[in-house]
Amino acid sequence: MKANVKACDEEYYTHVEGIGSIPRDIYKYVTSDPMGDLPRFSIHIVIQHTLFFISFLVLVSTGLPIYFSDVFWSPYVIALYGGIDIARIIHKTGAVIMILASMYHLITVVGGTMLKILKKEFDLKRTQIPRLKDLYDLIDDIKYFLGREPYRPKMEKFMYKQKFHYFAVMYGSFVLTAAGLALLFPDMAAKLLPQTIGKIFSPVLIGAESFAAFFQDLARLMHADEAILALIVLAFWHWINVHFVPGRFPIQWTFLTGRIMREHQIEEHFLEYLNNLKEIPEEREYMRNLLSDNNLGVPSPESGKSILADVPDIH
Amino acid sequence: MPGVKKRLAHPLLSYLLGLFFMVLTLIVFCGVIHHLAFSSHGPKLLGSFVEKYEAQTKSKILDDSQKLLEMEKHNHFHNFPAEYPKLPENMQPVCFICHSDFPHSKNKRIRSLMNMHTQFFTCETCHIKKRSDFKIVYKWHNPQKENTKGPFFGTSYNPRTGRLLEGDDPIAKITPFFKSINSSQNSKELISVIQLQNTPFVKDYIKVSGKLSPEEREGIKNKFHQKIKPKGHNCMDCHAQNSILNFKQLGFSENRIKYLRTLEILGMLSQYEDFYLPELFPDSPVQTNNKETK
Amino acid sequence: MEISKKCIVLYVLWLGINTLFFNDSLAVAADKENCLMCHKHRFNARIDENGRKRNYHVNENLYSHSVHRNISCRDCHTYITKIPHDPVTLKVNCANQCHIRPPFAQEKFSHRKIVDLYKNSVHGGKPEDSEILQKALPNCKFCHLNPLYSKISEKRVSYKETLARCNNCHPQSGVEMAYKHITHRLRKKTSRSSREIVQLCGKCHGDKNLMQKLNVSKKAMDAVESYNRSVHGKLVQLGSQKAANCINCHASSALHDINKADNPGSTISKDKIMNTCRQCHKNTDEMFVDIAVHPDITHAGNPIIKMISLSLGLGMYGSVLALVGLLLLETVGRRKDGARLVLKKGTTWYGKQKSVSGKKK
Numbered sequence: 024m025k026a027n028v029k030a031c032d033e034e035y036y037t038h039v040e041g042i043g044s045i046p047r048d049i050y051k052y053v054t055s056d057p058m059g060d061l062p063r064f065s066i067h068i069v070i071q072h073t074l075f076f077i078s079f080l081v082l083v084s085t086g087l088p089i090y091f092s093d094v095f096w097s098p099y100v101i102a103l104y105g106g107i108d109i110a111r112i113i114h115k116t117g118a119v120i121m122i123l124a125s126m127y128h129l130i131t132v133v134g135g136t137m138l139k140i141l142k143k144e145f146d147l148k149r150t151q152i153p154r155l156k157d158l159y160d161l162i163d164d165i166k167y168f169l170g171r172e173p174y175r176p177k178m179e180k181f182m183y184k185q186k187f188h189y190f191a192v193m194y195g196s197f198v199l200t201a202a203g204l205a206l207l208f209p210d211m212a213a214k215l216l217p218q219t220i221g222k223i224f225s226p227v228l229i230g231a232e233s234f235a236a237f238f239q240d241l242a243r244l245m246h247a248d249e250a251i252l253a254l255i256v257l258a259f260w261h262w263i264n265v266h267f268v269p270g271r272f273p274i275q276w277t278f279l280t281g282r283i284m285r286e287h288q289i290e291e292h293f294l295e296y297l298n299n300l301k302e303i304p305e306e307r308e309y310m311r312n313l314l315s316d317n318n319l320g321v322p323s324p325e326s327g328k329s330i331l332a333d334v335p336d337i338h
Numbered sequence: 339m340p341g342v343k344k345r346l347a348h349p350l351l352s353y354l355l356g357l358f359f360m361v362l363t364l365i366v367f368c369g370v371i372h373h374l375a376f377s378s379h380g381p382k383l384l385g386s387f388v389e390k391y392e393a394q395t396k397s398k399i400l401d402d403s404q405k406l407l408e409m410e411k412h413n414h415f416h417n418f419p420a421e422y423p424k425l426p427e428n429m430q431p432v433c434f435i436c437h438s439d440f441p442h443s444k445n446k447r448i449r450s451l452m453n454m455h456t457q458f459f460t461c462e463t464c465h466i467k468k469r470s471d472f473k474i475v476y477k478w479h480n481p482q483k484e485n486t487k488g489p490f491f492g493t494s495y496n497p498r499t500g501r502l503l504e505g506d507d508p509i510a511k512i513t514p515f516f517k518s519i520n521s522s523q524n525s526k527e528l529i530s531v532i533q534l535q536n537t538p539f540v541k542d543y544i545k546v547s548g549k550l551s552p553e554e555r556e557g558i559k560n561k562f563h564q565k566i567k568p569k570g571h572n573c574m575d576c577h578a579q580n581s582i583l584n585f586k587q588l589g590f591s592e593n594r595i596k597y598l599r600t601l602e603i604l605g606m607l608s609q610y611e612d613f614y615l616p617e618l619f620p621d622s623p624v625q626t627n628n629k630e631t632k
Numbered sequence: 633m634e635i636s637k638k639c640i641v642l643y644v645l646w647l648g649i650n651t652l653f654f655n656d657s658l659a660v661a662a663d664k665e666n667c668l669m670c671h672k673h674r675f676n677a678r679i680d681e682n683g684r685k686r687n688y689h690v691n692e693n694l695y696s697h698s699v700h701r702n703i704s705c706r707d708c709h710t711y712i713t714k715i716p717h718d719p720v721t722l723k724v725n726c727a728n729q730c731h732i733r734p735p736f737a738q739e740k741f742s743h744r745k746i747v748d749l750y751k752n753s754v755h756g757g758k759p760e761d762s763e764i765l766q767k768a769l770p771n772c773k774f775c776h777l778n779p780l781y782s783k784i785s786e787k788r789v790s791y792k793e794t795l796a797r798c799n800n801c802h803p804q805s806g807v808e809m810a811y812k813h814i815t816h817r818l819r820k821k822t823s824r825s826s827r828e829i830v831q832l833c834g835k836c837h838g839d840k841n842l843m844q845k846l847n848v849s850k851k852a853m854d855a856v857e858s859y860n861r862s863v864h865g866k867l868v869q870l871g872s873q874k875a876a877n878c879i880n881c882h883a884s885s886a887l888h889d890i891n892k893a894d895n896p897g898s899t900i901s902k903d904k905i906m907n908t909c910r911q912c913h914k915n916t917d918e919m920f921v922d923i924a925v926h927p928d929i930t931h932a933g934n935p936i937i938k939m940i941s942l943s944l945g946l947g948m949y950g951s952v953l954a955l956v957g958l959l960l961l962e963t964v965g966r967r968k969d970g971a972r973l974v975l976k977k978g979t980t981w982y983g984k985q986k987s988v989s990g991k992k993k
Contacts, residue, residue: 051970057348080362087369092866096369096379107870165958168965184958206863209923210915235919240937243863243927248944255948258366260955262359268963269971273348273356405682412835414687415778417694422674440679446719450678450688457675501692504674 034174037293039300042307043314047174050289053313059282061299061306063180067131074124075192081117083254085110090247118203125196144274149295150178153190157183180295189262195253202246209239230237423508429481432533432540432562433461458492459512462531462572472516472529476583478511481534486510493590512588533562665715667705668692698778699816703730726772747772750888754895764845768836770791775832775983779823781812821887826868833878849924858926881908881925 035045064072085104088097089111104110139145148154161183163176181189205212213235264276270287277283288296299306375384382388427434433441441450441461455464463476480486491505515528533540541560550558575582577598585595668690670676677687706712707730711722720939727747730741750772757769782789798807822829822915836842838856859865859878867875883890884899890896899908910915931938 054346056346057352083730087869089863091379092869094372094379095861098870101870107867107872108874110870111867111872165961168961170965170968186734208915210909210913210917210920213920213923214915215916216919233919233922236922236924237934237937239923240927240931240934241940244937244941244944248948252944252948252951254366255370255952258363259952260959262363264959266356266359266957269966269973272973274352274359276352285625318847403683410685410687413773415773415776416690417778417780438679439675440677440685443678447716450676450686451670451716453678454670454673454676457673531933 029154037297039297039310042300042311045310046312047293049179049313050286052317053289055284057284057285058276060280060285061283061288061296061303063277063283063288064281065131065135066128066281068277070123071128071131072278074120074127075196078117078120078124078255079257080120081248082114085114085117085255086247086250089114090250107135115207118200121196122200125200132219150188151181151189153186157186175290177293178291179293180292180298182291183263188256191256192253195249198245198249199253202242204248205242210239212242227299233337254298425481425509428535429620430535431460432535433464435535435544437461458516460532462566463512463514465566465568466514467517467565467567471519473519474514474531475517475528476512476514476588477528478507478510478588479530479532480507480510482509483507488589490589493589494594502601512583528596531565663692663708664704667715670716694780697779697781699813700778702732707731723771724773726830743772744860746888749886753888753890754886754892755890762846768842768846770836777823779816781809781816783812784815784819821885822879825871826873829877830856830865830868830910832912854928855926858928861929862925862927865924876912880911 029290035047037047038044084100088100089107101107101110104113136145136150155181160176160178163172165184166172167175216235216238265271265278270290275284275287283292285296288299300310373380376382376388390430439456440450440453441456442449445452459476460479466474468474476489478486478490486507487512488507489503490510491508492502494501494503495501514531516531517528535541535544537599547555547558571582579599581599585598589612590598639742671688671690672692674691676689677685680686700708708724708726708728709720710725710728713760726743729742732741733739734741744920755769757766760963761769785791786794795804795807795811798811813888816823834856837852840853843853864875864877868877879887879890882899889899891898891901893900893902895901896903898904905921906916906918909921913920928934931941
């Protein structure tokens with residue numbers, strides 16, 4: 024009922040030149056192809072994600088049984104890989120792939136941004152860089168879930184949880200790589216570290232041992248704990264969030280096709296959808312037809328009246 | 339047509355991929371539950387239950403025997419395989435329940451040597467009481483395999499190595515059978531002498547043995563031993579020219595028979611007069627034989 | 633562990649069967665005095681007064697392929713003077729000279745050198761040791777089995793091909809035995825795998841009751857546990873032969889000179905530890921040797937690490953709970969909005985679509 028009252032608000036309609044006024048809950052009435060309607064990721068991102076995803080699974084399935092070596096299931100997993108020596112080689116190979124994928128990602132992101140700046144197409148709002156708006160979005164979203172707001176906030180291409188996850192993965196892979204290298208080459212780490220970082224810290228601060236010993240202890244701790252954290256977040260949050268919640272089930276194809284469903288784009292990335300409308304003529308066509316065929320939109324802002332206003336049971 | 343068909347169908351592959359992620363999530367979930375509840379790395383939320391269960395099933399006797407077994411394997415310098423081919427426990431003769439494979443323990447000098455024979459024949463071969471109306475026939479017998487045909491372990495030598503041949507049936511043992519004196523030479527009517535665990539009487543006993551009083555149990559035990567004599571045959575009853583065992587019929591090779599009847603064993607038996615501890619069995623034929631030869 | 637034990641048993645059995653039926657080279661154990669007449673029988677055993685099974689069986693097929701196959705029984709069991717022998721009370725002395733004369737040697741063979749080394753090590757004991765300690769010290773047989781020879785092939789060259797050249801001049805059986813003798817010692821520093829070494833040492837050093845009785849230091853008390861927590865221990869536990877086991881660090885190539893760290897002859901003494909680490913970690917320097925090989929999981933001496941560990945744990949539980957909570961909240965909110973789980977066709981916004989199409993028609 025509350026929604027009905029709000030329906031008349033200006034918030035509810037977004038007027039786009041040449042298309043008409045788009046109601047905020049148009050996502051309930053659009054046609055969507057599960058394989059994706061609108062562009063979201065470039066081919067580079069898809070490749071990077073695939074590399075990262077596969078190498079992560081390989082790393083976790085070889086690393087966990089080594090860390091939990093005395094738990095009943097670990098010898099079986101190791102036997103699956105053909106013995107511990109081979110499992111170690113596979114683990115290191117997976118690590119190399121992950122590091123390469125990270126570097127590939129950094130290159131494409133930095134390079135792509137530079138290119139956009141040069142072409143003067145760079146838009147901060149369409150990047151992963153966190154803004155204050157994300158915090159407000161989070162608060163508004165929670166309010167909406169609790170029933171205090173009629174609509175979800177209008178969000179950009181990357182919403183708050185995606186930004187959070189992106190930086191969590193960045194931080195995690197950096198820590199895992201650094202700690203993993205220290206575990207793989209402990210002698211090199213001991214040689215390199217005390218001369219550079221070691222002098223900054225006083226030995227009293229880090230306990231009785233040398234800085235090399237401290238760093239090795241830290242690496243042992245971080246490498247395992249970060250990996251377990253990453254696995255649990257991926258299994259219990261990322262996969263469920265992306266693939267299993269209503270509307271995404273049984274799978275969201277975005278990570279393979281690089282395209283996002285129209286209904287998803289409008290629901291969670293409304294502002295990005297407006298960008299899509301500007302950039303993709305076919306999408307303009309589709310939306311204009313949808314609005315006019317169903318008499319969903321307001322004919323013009325001047326009339327000030329929505330035809331939906333007298334159809335209260337829609338919302 | 340907008341408004342009619344809102345969302346197109348997923349390709350079939352979607353369900354497979356979705357299942358893949360679901361299985362992964364489920365595996366991780368099981369791992370996390372195990373980690374939280376039981377694993378030695380986690381907080382062991384159900385640790386107290388596990389401890390309670392362990393305390394209930396724990397037995398000092400079991401632990402000790404496990405430790406002994408481990409030490410036996412650990413300490414044995416001479417490389418013997420940890421497992422020998424063996425009958426399953428419930429198919430062993432009844433004697434096995436109390437006496438095990440190593441029943442002799444009194445006579446210190448020869449107890450293990452006597453135990454050695456249990457590899458070749460059942461208890462009754464030595465310990466069966468004679469009956470006037472039957473004569474005893476000895477045959478190889480394997481409870482798992484009717485009419486087992488050798489070759490059996492120890493019946494012949496490997497001509498290349500000079501070691502005993504392992505044979506085809508490592509489980510069969512020489513077993514006595516009663517044959518009626520009145521029956522004809524060719525009749526094959528044999529009555530088994532050994533008491534297996536699959537007879538109704540024994541099955542019943544195993545089932546209720548915990549409920550019986552000690553006296554009752556003693557009585558049943560005597561029943562088991564009705565046809566058994568406590569002191570078995572003497573060495574020379576078999577290891578002599580006129581052996582009670584017909585080695586040839588039992589499938590022993592010529593040179594093996596010669597060895598069993600004459601060579602080292604006989605030599606040793608006669609050479610060491612005190613071998614059989616004469617004060618225990620004063621009428622031992624070993625002694626009398628030796629005295630005669632002297 | 634159980635799996636590996638079973639594997640070893642199967643392997644030994646297989647070796648036995650192999651040697652019985654398929655082996656061309658006839659290995660014959662030295663048994664001039666025919667001890668095997670009685671001892672070859674596998675039920676030659678008894679249950680002793682303490683309930684312990686004493687098995688006197690010597691498997692001639694296996695024994696004849698073991699490293700001691702050429703030693704006659706009485707070279708070790710010297711106390712046996714007649715057959716049948718009296719119950720045995722004495723133990724074998726491995727420092728005895730046996731009647732084998734090794735090639736290029738003037739004297740009869742003996743383990744005396746190794747026995748002396750062992751006697752000087754921490755396991756050899758001193759006369760002033762307490763009775764409990766003397767009882768707890770391992771004798772030779774505690775660690776040493778009578779290992780079986782196995783055929784070791786060179787990389788990608790089969791065992792037969794490896795020896796093909798030698799057989800041109802030398803008789804095959806002799807060459808095979810000599811080759812096995814050498815390769816066994818070259819390839820297998822110990823006849824036990826790394827995991828078995830850890831189990832072996834752990835039999836005493838992991839026995840907390842025993843260690844408490846012996847009054848060992850805190851570090852020695854936790855040695856096995858902390859080793860199993862280290863990456864060396866974890867890899868060894870999973871069957872790695874490359875990761876360091878106990879004796880890789882605590883003994884030199886003589887294997888028996890195990891000593892405490894304060895003994896200057898010890899491989900882990902201040903002067904020698906760098907060389908010990910360099911066996912694997914080539915770039916070892918004086919900073920590297922400070923790294924804990926037996927890491928302390930409680931991080932008692934290291935408050936910063938302890939704090940990080942704690943906060944990481946909290947962060948893990950916190951973030952997972954917060955994220956999953958947000959996920960649940962979001963799902964509940966979106967379901968209220970009309971989002972439904974859709975298995976096949978139709979719209980996600982199942983409840984709403986009806987009203988629209990109804991309105992339209």
